[in-house]
Amino acid sequence: MTACPTCRVPSLTQFASPDLVGKIVYEGHDRADDPAWRESGAATLDDYARWCGHLCGLTCLRMALGEGAPSLFELRDGALKYGAYTEDPADGTIKGLIYAPFAEYVRDTLGREATVHRHLTLDEVADLVDSGHTVITSVHYEIRRPGRPAPGRGGHLVLVTARTADGSLHFHNPSGIDAPTRTAELPRAEFEPFFAGRGVSMR
Structure with missing residues (x-):
């Protein structure tokens, strides 16, 4: 893992091959056609392909844990045991x-503070990162293209890691399609239309 020069938190993607993210999310590229899938820790290619699109939150956790973090699918297995994901x-x-069992999993098995925020403002997010937390925030996935109108709020998770000198939020996006969208900065006014007002802080 290579630490981000701004926040010292690594930037990771939920898909094993970062150069395939754009093709997967915008061009319908088959998730099973990912030559690096074994690096995720998945036991089988089918398991990887079925789950990788759902693991933005655990990729955020893995980034927050940093060097020595368990593999993505080790975290998936642990989170499943706590009910942080369900399968019909x-x-x-x-x-x-699912935030509450996820936070319990983080506290119980990884030894980190984890607090669910069902109602969260961006000012509060900024205060949390100033106090040494990282914050998993619920946003619309199109935050990776902030120059376009936000189609909605929520449905995807990114990790806010710092506030810049001008007050912008510095965040890492597990489904960023290139380096500038994987490790990004946005003024709060531009972040807000994508933001669902909830998240989980960790330290």
Whole structure:
């Protein structure tokens, strides 16, 4: 893992091959056609392909843990045991990340503080990172293209790690399509239209 020069937190993607993220999310590239899938820690290619699109939150956790963090699928297995994800027995639909059991998992097994914020402002996010926390925030995935109108709020998770000198939020996006969108900075006014007003802080 290489630490970000701004915040010292590594930048990671939820898909094993960072150069395929854009093709996967915008061009329908088959997730199973990822030559680096074994690096995720998945036991099988099918398991990787089925789950990788759901693991933005655990990629945020892995970034926050830094060097020596468990593999992405080790974290998935642990989070499943705590109920941070559920699978519909009828059709296999995956739901999650579910914040409360996720925070319990982080506290119990990883020894980190983890607090669920069901109502969160961006000023509070900035205060949390100033006090040494990282904050998993719920945003719309199109935050990776902030020059376009936000299509909605929530549904994707990014890790806010710092506040810049001008007050912008510095964050790492697990589904960023290139280096500038994986490690990004946005003024709060530009971040806000994508933000769902909830998250999990960790330290």
